[in-house]
Amino acid sequence: MTDSTKFFLPEDRLPKAWYNLAADLPEPLAPPLHPGTGQPLGPDDLAPLFPMGVIAQEVSLERWIDIPEPVREVLRLWRPSPLVRARRLEKALDTPAKIYFKYEGVSPAGSHKPNTAVAQAFYNKEEGVRRLTTETGAGQWGSSLAFAGSLFGLEVEVYMVRVSYEQKPYRRALMETYGATCIPSPSPNTAAGRAILAEDPDSNGSLGIAISEAVELALQRDDTHYALGSVLNHVCLHQTVIGQEAMAQMEMAGDQPDVVIGCVGGGSNFAGLAFPYMAEKLKGAKVRCIGVEPTSCPTLTKGPCAYDYGDTGQLTPLVRMHTLGAHFMPPGSHAGGLRYHGMAPMVSHALNLGLMEARAYQQTECFAAAVAFARQEGIVPAPESSHAVKAAIDEAMRCKQEGKAETILFNLSGHGHFDMQAYTSYFAGQLTDPAFDPAALERALADLPKVAGA
Amino acid sequence: MTDSTKFFLPEDRLPKAWYNLAADLPEPLAPPLHPGTGQPLGPDDLAPLFPMGVIAQEVSLERWIDIPEPVREVLRLWRPSPLVRARRLEKALDTPAKIYFKYEGVSPAGSHKPNTAVAQAFYNKEEGVRRLTTETGAGQWGSSLAFAGSLFGLEVEVYMVRVSYEQKPYRRALMETYGATCIPSPSPNTAAGRAILAEDPDSNGSLGIAISEAVELALQRDDTHYALGSVLNHVCLHQTVIGQEAMAQMEMAGDQPDVVIGCVGGGSNFAGLAFPYMAEKLKGAKVRCIGVEPTSCPTLTKGPCAYDYGDTGQLTPLVRMHTLGAHFMPPGSHAGGLRYHGMAPMVSHALNLGLMEARAYQQTECFAAAVAFARQEGIVPAPESSHAVKAAIDEAMRCKQEGKAETILFNLSGHGHFDMQAYTSYFAGQLTDPAFDPAALERALADLPKVAGA
Structure with a gap:
């Protein structure tokens, strides 16, 4: 001992590889459904938001998925x-x-968040994406994506729930140190944000609103994707x-x-x-x-x-x-x-x-x-x-x-x-x-x- | 490679030992002098403020000084x-x-500050001291001594320059998490503090005033010593x-x-x-x-x-x-x-x-x-x-x-x-x-x- x-x-x-629990589950996961049609999603439905490298991981049933060497190089920091x-x-x-x-x-x-932020930044950079949008509440995820973006030369725009933006100025400063832009949400930059502000100019914001703003901007711009810091299969995968x-x-x-x-x-x-x-x-x-x-x-x-x-x-x-x-x-x-x-x-x-x-x-x-x-x-x-x-x-x-x-x-x-x-x-x-x-x-x-x- | x-x-x-540069210097250090008499200090002059274990290190010409095992145990954190x-x-x-x-x-x-805070807390605890006073500016030293005090069961009172106390509430929170008391300086607790407050009730404070408060309280109380986070020979020693x-x-x-x-x-x-x-x-x-x-x-x-x-x-x-x-x-x-x-x-x-x-x-x-x-x-x-x-x-x-x-x-x-x-x-x-x-x-x-x- x-x-x-x-x-x-x-x-x-x-x-050297991520472990995918989906490969070993005795019953398969229920498929994600399209929000409009209610039908199971195909990879093309996700392409406006995520790079194909990530989409493939989201639905993969392979037990081990290789971690690309440039991702491992950054993780070694x-x-x-x-x-x-x-x-x-x-x-x-x-x-x-x-x-x-x-x-x-x-x-x-x-925190653990950079484990997936680095992987997501890598796959987006590989596929020619120039900019990532995301939301953040307390700021852990926003600062992690800001960090990853700075390493791979991606612009990062973080929509931060307004009440946190005001209460946690140090998190915002951390994102800016990594070169990201941090915007209080709701913002006038999006239709979703403008609608909320029209109703309540002093809105505190919420994670739901901030997600809508980040997703809206990623959908509008060809050179921009969206990144999510938890929940999805590929995020759990990257954390293994x-x-x-x-x-x-x-x-x-x-x-x-x-x-x-x-x-x-x-x-x-x-x-x-x-x-x-x-x-x-x-x-x-x-x-x-x-x-x-x-x-x-x-x-x-x-x-x-x-x-x-x-x-x-x-x-x-x-x-x-x-x-x-x-x-x-x-x-x-x-x-x-x-x-x-x-x-x-x-x-x-x-x-x-x-x-x-x-x-x-x-x-x-x-x-x-x-x-x-x-x-x-x-x-x-x-x-x-x-x-x-x-x-x-x-x-x-x-x-x-x-x-x-x-x-x-x-x-x-x-x-x-x-x-x-x-x-x-x-x-x-x-x-x-x-x-x-x-x-x-x-x-x-x-x-x-x-x-x-x- | x-x-x-x-x-x-x-x-x-x-x-396992600290390295003492004083042992190898081609010319000896000039001795510290008593502030009242201008004569070289003896160990007894320092005893009201510091434990003997530390005073011996302050004047030692030994090349290697053993690190006590309880200090190493904490450093291993x-x-x-x-x-x-x-x-x-x-x-x-x-x-x-x-x-x-x-x-x-x-x-x-x-920061590096706990390297000496832990050693100082240990020697004070060994000699039966119950409480340490100190000053802090930006808060690095105060939070380090707070941490060390919590591990050795010593009360810690930190006099924090008032302008920093107000500008850096997170440092104060860190000290309190470690169980220390953090007091804005100048304070009404000491003659030095009261004199300043009488002149200027809104004084921003300074490191010089905070040192005076911490030293005054340590001199007044038998169960209390003072701890310094830099400058002195024993502090440099602990950092080696x-x-x-x-x-x-x-x-x-x-x-x-x-x-x-x-x-x-x-x-x-x-x-x-x-x-x-x-x-x-x-x-x-x-x-x-x-x-x-x-x-x-x-x-x-x-x-x-x-x-x-x-x-x-x-x-x-x-x-x-x-x-x-x-x-x-x-x-x-x-x-x-x-x-x-x-x-x-x-x-x-x-x-x-x-x-x-x-x-x-x-x-x-x-x-x-x-x-x-x-x-x-x-x-x-x-x-x-x-x-x-x-x-x-x-x-x-x-x-x-x-x-x-x-x-x-x-x-x-x-x-x-x-x-x-x-x-x-x-x-x-x-x-x-x-x-x-x-x-x-x-x-x-x-x-x-x-x-x-x-």
Whole structure:
């Protein structure tokens, strides 16, 4: 047994291929449907928005998809990311459990998001695209695409939900440092934005509006594509470098996880860590995978699985997923990256197949867990990642009660340096845990699109 | 030759001892003097402020001083820190030079400062101290001591220059996350603070005032010591893990630096990287060491070497160093960590002995270099560290002109996540490069204390 704290893989062990869980699922995913016709989508339907390299991955049933060398070259700026054993936290909890975390905060933008941003920028550049548009809420995704764009010489326009644009000026500054343009949404640049501003010039904006603006501009311009930071199959695919590295590192540590944990918003960081373990589970391995969401936006724990739109504007394809309804408006929370009405279809399917569990926590208990973690391990977690920290601590305490020396692995998907206002609010006692409103969910679910045979 | 980008040492190669340059200097350092008597200080004079473990290091002439195992255990949370070859930057500059950087931003507080904060917290805890007081300007040091205090169960009170306290709320939040108390200075808690507030209730504060407050409180309370984040010999000593690791990592890379670069404020991050290389230089190795400071606070390039106080309140010992005079007030700049009137006596002495060079840059050219670096390598440098980036790029361009394939190594002492406002100002064209005022320097130097025989 090793007494090391951190486990680094040499650069030449950066994964050479992404792992595609779709190849191993006992039942296939339901196909995405055209928002107009309700018929299954073909690749040509997606071509105005995405490059063919990405579209092929979205529908692929190949188990392994090679990572192009130029993408690996950029990933090597920070990958393989460290696996860390939280020895101080274990001691503080006085638990027989071993706690490991995979730390994705070492990326330039501070989270797992660049793993897919770099791949998407590469495929777009390959196909002659000159400009990418996207939306961002808290800013993690926008700054990741800005970073990737700067490396591949692509212009990047980020439509940032106006309330975040004003509350998180540091995220905006980070995007500008990488050379991107950051525009508060709703904006006068698009028909979608103008319509909202005509009704309410002071609109705070929403992720749904920002998506509509970014998609509208990509559709209008021949040299411009759109990029999405979570939910879709190709995004989950690009994140599987996390789990593959973690497996190799756990082997270095001489351990195997009994429990694998990630927070879930759109689902991609959880997918990245857990899908390679689900492949083992499908072959008989005993490992529990747990997706953790906020009680304020309980997509997996309270939402039905149904066809729904990805945005409020109903411009995106219909995908079958756990959803709270595209019009569900979760209460304000500092885990902006987890405030999405839907869930990756692959993660939704994995839940339905019994490959994983889901649980939900209030935000204040997650901040309490994050502070306990920071005071032992030093790293201040992003508010989103604090949900995974809370679940890991709860599992470690269960092990203590049951006298079991289980091994727990969680994804620390990002650091909180750009979210310190949330910690200030927490210490000032200003964070609340709004009660979940079942009537609001019922209203939003009543608007679910009717899809024949779904 | 390797084609790797990052070089990691295994944890068991974390240095086991600190390197003390004082043991190898051809001429001894001038002793510190008592501020009241002007006589050389004895250990007892420092005992009210510092633990004996630290005082012994301050005056030691031993070449190697063992790092206590509990300190190494904490350092292993993030050390050994990575050495990175900036291959993308080299290509963008089209230079024959090789550029490496040692990255200290991986520490929990985001800079090199925890290297000494952890050691100081340990020695204080060992000697039964219950509480540490300190000052902080930009917040790097305050958050580092807060972190170290939380690990060793020490209360930490940080007096933060009021203007920074208000402009950098995220740094304050970080200190509070680590359980420290952060108080805007001048405060009503001390005689020094009350005197200033009586004159000007809206005083912005200054580092000199904050030092006086922290020192006053430590002197008043038996269970309380004071901790300093730069300048002193023991601080430079604790930082030498940086250079020792870098040497081992350059060996892994199969290279040897021709030029070693660090920014200098109090001098400790530069000392940490450069002192182990100076030891080689004293044995005949050909390596240039360059300390880089802002033109707005040109301690090494324009200040004489003389005995001076460390603070404006004249409470600290007199040390012989390059200084602009304790009353010199540098113009505002975003590199708050480099706005100090003095310089580590060891670094000052090294300059006088010809072991290093010094140069100064304007802040806008440093931000331009930092942005160029971020767009290639991903990491956004702290404003302080941007001075080292600028010098590294200039050296690489010199190599291009001269057709020389030299190897350049610089210390990227911290990331800029908590300083993004500075980047916003830079992009908005709001940063100026104030002309240096020789008359102001002359006035400040006229106040230098008269020391017999110095």
